[in-house]
Each structure stands twice: as structure tokens, then as C-alpha cells.
Amino acid sequence: MSKLGQAKRIIFLKTADGQLFEVDEPVAMEFEIVKSFFDENEDAADDTVVPLPNVSAEPLAGIIEFCKAHVEFRANGAAGKDEVKKFNAEYIKEKSNEQLKELILAANYLNIKEMLDFLTETIANRLKNKSVEYVRAFFGIENDFTPQEEEAVRKEYEWAFEGVDED
Amino acid sequence: MQLKVFTKSSSVHDFSFPHITSSNFKIKNGVAVNLHPPYHGQGRKGFLKDEETQIRFIENPNCERLMVTRNGGLPEDMLVEILSKLPVKSLIRLKCVCKPYCGQKLSLYPDQTLSNLSHHDIDPQIPVLRQIMGPHDGLFCLYGYNQIFLWNPATRETMALPKCRNPMLMRPFDPGAYYCNIGFGLDPMNNDYKLVLIRTLWDDETHLFYECFHVSMYNLSTNSWKDFEVVELTQYSLHKRSDSLYSNGICYWSAIRDNKDHQVILSFHMSDEILREIEGPNIPESMSADLGLYNGSLSLLLIDTV
Numbered sequence: 001m002s003k004l005g006q007a008k009r010i011i012f013l014k015t016a017d018g019q020l021f022e023v024d025e026p027v028a029m030e031f032e033i034v035k036s037f038f039d040e041n042e043d044a045a046d047d048t049v050v051p052l053p054n055v056s057a058e059p060l061a062g063i064i065e066f067c068k069a070h071v072e073f074r075a076n077g078a079a080g081k082d083e084v085k086k087f088n089a090e091y092i093k094e095k096s097n098e099q100l101k102e103l104i105l106a107a108n109y110l111n112i113k114e115m116l117d118f119l120t121e122t123i124a125n126r127l128k129n130k131s132v133e134y135v136r137a138f139f140g141i142e143n144d145f146t147p148q149e150e151e152a153v154r155k156e157y158e159w160a161f162e163g164v165d166e167d
Numbered sequence: 168m169q170l171k172v173f174t175k176s177s178s179v180h181d182f183s184f185p186h187i188t189s190s191n192f193k194i195k196n197g198v199a200v201n202l203h204p205p206y207h208g209q210g211r212k213g214f215l216k217d218e219e220t221q222i223r224f225i226e227n228p229n230c231e232r233l234m235v236t237r238n239g240g241l242p243e244d245m246l247v248e249i250l251s252k253l254p255v256k257s258l259i260r261l262k263c264v265c266k267p268y269c270g271q272k273l274s275l276y277p278d279q280t281l282s283n284l285s286h287h288d289i290d291p292q293i294p295v296l297r298q299i300m301g302p303h304d305g306l307f308c309l310y311g312y313n314q315i316f317l318w319n320p321a322t323r324e325t326m327a328l329p330k331c332r333n334p335m336l337m338r339p340f341d342p343g344a345y346y347c348n349i350g351f352g353l354d355p356m357n358n359d360y361k362l363v364l365i366r367t368l369w370d371d372e373t374h375l376f377y378e379c380f381h382v383s384m385y386n387l388s389t390n391s392w393k394d395f396e397v398v399e400l401t402q403y404s405l406h407k408r409s410d411s412l413y414s415n416g417i418c419y420w421s422a423i424r425d426n427k428d429h430q431v432i433l434s435f436h437m438s439d440e441i442l443r444e445i446e447g448p449n450i451p452e453s454m455s456a457d458l459g460l461y462n463g464s465l466s467l468l469l470i471d472t473v
Contacts, residue, residue, distance in 0.1 A: 101240070101241065104241065104245055105240070105241070105242075105245075108242055108245055116245070116248070120245065120248040120249045120252060121252055123249045124249050124250075124252035124253050127249070127253065127257065128253055128254065128257050129257070131260075132260060132261065132263040132264055135261055135264055136264055136265070139241065139246070139264075140240065141264055141265050142265065143264070143265055144265050144266050145263070145265070145266060149266075150263055153262055153263050154263055157259050157260065157262060157263075159256075159323065160256050160257075160259035160260040161260060164260070
């Protein structure tokens with residue numbers, strides 16, 4: 001342990017696909033599920049491996065990257081500043097919709113509030129000016145309207161269909 | 168002329184709503200709201216959001232169960248989080264996504280964009296407008312000729328309330344025969360919008376007012392009226408034009424207490440559904456008294472022409 005102010009404590013996390021992650025304690029403690037694991041098992045050995053059966057390696061790596069950066073921002077007093085916005089913007093820039101959905105599922109399971117807020121906001125921004133078809137594809141929703149029924153609803157709310165972006 | 172302000176201690180009621188009078192017709196808040204069901208799995212709930220409470224759920228027993236799986240594998244609370252961050256226009260567009268998203272009733276959604284809205288035309292379908300109440304979470308109540316409407320300018324939707332039957336007068340509705348005092352607001356215990364209608368009834372035979380009020384209440388979640396027992400309130404009379412004031416789950420009216428010839432404040436709790444007189448100062452009948460909120464507390468503005 002870091003009782004003598006020596007080595008930082010490392011937390012071991014094991015994903016559903018069997019990968020082992022070594023994460024700095026402050027970053028791992030951002031995950032509410034990991035935090036409560038150690039709260040409930042106070043005498044857990046330092047090399048205890050926390051199993052994460054609902055998270056696979058790819059989203060976990062992404063989440064660690066995000067939380068690590070945000071832990072540092074807080075430590076440097078940069079929270080809420082432009083630096084953070086810039087990081088967040090870069091972070092999601094290359095992420096596909098599928099990747100975002102995987103991230104949000106994993107962040108939900110790990111229970112990381114800050115990241116969930118950010119991800120829901122991000123997804124809302126992506127969907128904001130998109131067509132009905134885009135939203136259906138995003139959430140995997142099947143269209144159960146007949147063409148006539150759909151046309152009637154579209155007509156009723158015509159004003160809401162002005163200024164929609166291309167998919 | 169003399170002005171007095173009576174303020175009831177806010178420790179009695181915890182007023183947290185911003186002061187919006189019925190004549191103040193601007194949208195003040197980011198706004199929001201719910202009602203029917205659209206975006207959730209369980210289908211019997213709608214979501215709403217306002218500045219203070221984030222998201223609340225409203226039961227809607229009229230709604231069919233929606234399909235739980237219609238969210239691309241995202242947990243329901245995530246879906247609600249995402250959708251609650253969309254502007255109204257996007258949400259309205261999403262009515263076309265699938266049938267469960269397309270509500271049958273009035274739909275009200277959260278929207279930050281409304282804070283920029285300064286005026287809005289009222290739906291021309293609404294006949295002669297007599298009174299406007301609200302907004303509460305972006306929802307206005309409009310009292311037209313012989314009909315009450317709810318109106319959400321953000322979604323551009325109006326809903327006519329079903330007619331409230333008149334238990335005392337069996338003959339055809341005659342709007343001149345009696346008058347209504349309306350209170351409108353949120354029942355915070357049940358997260359439901361309610362409208363309370365106090366009717367002062369007129370007897371055509373005797374050409375006198377009946378010595379009682381009839382109180383009915385409308386629930387938005389069930390879209391139905393509920394009649395209370397006819398309330399024997401012989402000692403009170405409400406002004407014909409007495410506007411109600413809603414604050415934190417309670418509607419207030421100023422009324423005259425007949426036998427003592429002084430004015431009192433009547434309150435109706437949206438949650439426990441009880442009409443009662445609340446303690447107040449002794450105000451002579453001759454003074455004009457307007458209800459309002461002053462520094463977050465219920466207040467009476469008294470105008471005394473000396």
C-alpha cells in the first residue's frame with residue numbers, strides 16, 4: 001500500500017473477454033462499482049482482481065482513458081476549463097455510434113456519473129438534427145407505421161421536419 | 168392610496184417556484200414536461216424535466232404497454248437521459264420513429280430553447296379566451312368560452328379537456344348562470360398536473376346563488392374529471408374574477424367570508440385534494456386584495472382607497 005508514500009496502488013480489473021487491466025487507484029475509484037467492491041471487501045488483498053463480467057476490453061480502455069484525463073484535470077484545478085472541453089471534443093471525434101453505445105453501456109454498468117452525463121449529452125447532440133431514419137437506426141427501432149400512417153404524423157408535425165441535417 | 172403587503176411565512180409552505188402570474192404571458196423557464204408516455208419501455212410513464220427537479224415520471228394508465236426492447240439495447244434510464252437532452256423540435260420529429268413514440272395525447276417535452284422565446288401565437292382554434300393560467304413547466308391552461316384547454320407552445324399542441332358535467336343544473340349549460348374559478352398546477356406528490364374547478368351555481372327558479380360551491384378536479388394523467396361532494400361553504404363567496412395563484416402544489420384564491428364581511432384566503436392542496444381556509448390577516452371587504460408571491464412567500468397586495 002501507499003502507507004509510506006511510496007508506490008501508487010494499482011487496481012487490477014478483469015474484463016468479460018479475459019483481459020487484465022492495471023489501473024491507478026484514483027482512476028479505478030471513479031468507477032462506482034469498483035469503489036463499492038473495495039468498500040464491501042475492506043480486507044481485500046492488494047492484488048485482488050476485480051471481475052467486470054459485463055464490460056469488454058475495448059470500451060474499458062476508452063473509459064480508463066477518459067477517467068484518467070478527468071482525474072488529472074481535477075487534480076490540476078482545470079475542471080470546467082477549455083482544456084477539458086478540448087479533450088472531450090477530441091475524445092468523441094473519432095468514435096462511431098456503435099462505439100458510443102458500447103461506451104455508454106459500459107459506463108452505465110461501472111456507474112461513472114460524470115462520464116454518463118458526457119456521453120448522453122454527446123449522443124443527444126448527434127441525434128439532435130438528424131432524421132427519423134437515423135434515429136431508428138441508432139436505437140435499432142423497427143418502423144411499425146404503414147406509409148400512410150407515417151405520412152399523416154409527418155404532416156401533422158410538419159414544422160418539426162424543417163432544417164434536418166443529412167444523415 | 169395605501170399599499171400593504173401581507174406575507175405568509177415561507178416556513179409554512181416551502182415556495183420554490185418562480186413568480187409567474189397569470190397575466191405574465193412570457194415563457195420564463197427552460198421548461199418542460201411529460202405526459203404521455205413516449206419514450207420508455209414500461210410505457211406507462213412519461214418523463215418531464217424542469218429546472219429544479221431534473222426528470223420526473225408520470226404514470227399514465229391510459230397508455231398501452233410499450234415494447235421494452237425498442238431502445239437498441241440501451242437501458243431505459245440512459246434512453247430517457249439522452250432524450251431529455253434533446254430540444255422539443257427533435258422530440259416531436261421522433262414521434263415518427265415508431266408507434267409507441269407517437270403519443271395520443273398532449274405531449275410535453277423539456278426544452279432549453281424556450282428560454283429565448285418571447286411570444287407565441289395562441290392556436291386560433293381556441294375560442295374566446297377568458298383566462299390564462301400558467302405556465303407550469305411550460306404548460307398553460309386556457310379557459311375559453313365554455314371549454315378549458317391545455318396548451319404547450321413548445322410543441323404547438325393544444326388539448327381540449329373533456330367537459331365537466333354539472334351535477335346541480337340538469338337543464339342545458341348556460342354559461343351566464345354561474346361562474347367558475349379555476350386553479351391549475353402540479354401535484355408534486357403524484358407528479359400529475361391537476362386542474363381544480365370551483366363553480367358557483369345559480370338557481371334559475373329562485374334567481375339566487377346556491378349556497379354552496381361545486382368542486383371538481385381534472386387529472387391530466389387520466390384525462391378525467393373527478394367530482395367532490397358538493398361543498399357547503401355558505402360562509403364564503405369567491406369573486407367572479409378571482410384569479411388563482413399556484414405555488415408549490417397549492418392553489419390559492421382570495422374569497423369573502425360572508426358572515427364576518429372580511430376577506431380570507433382559500434387554499435386547495437393538489438395532493439391531498441382538500442379545500443380549506445388558511446390563516447391570514449383580517450382584511451376588510453372594502454379593500455382590494457390581490458394574491459401574489461413576494462420574496463417567495465404567499466402575499467396579499469392590499470389597495471385601500473382612503
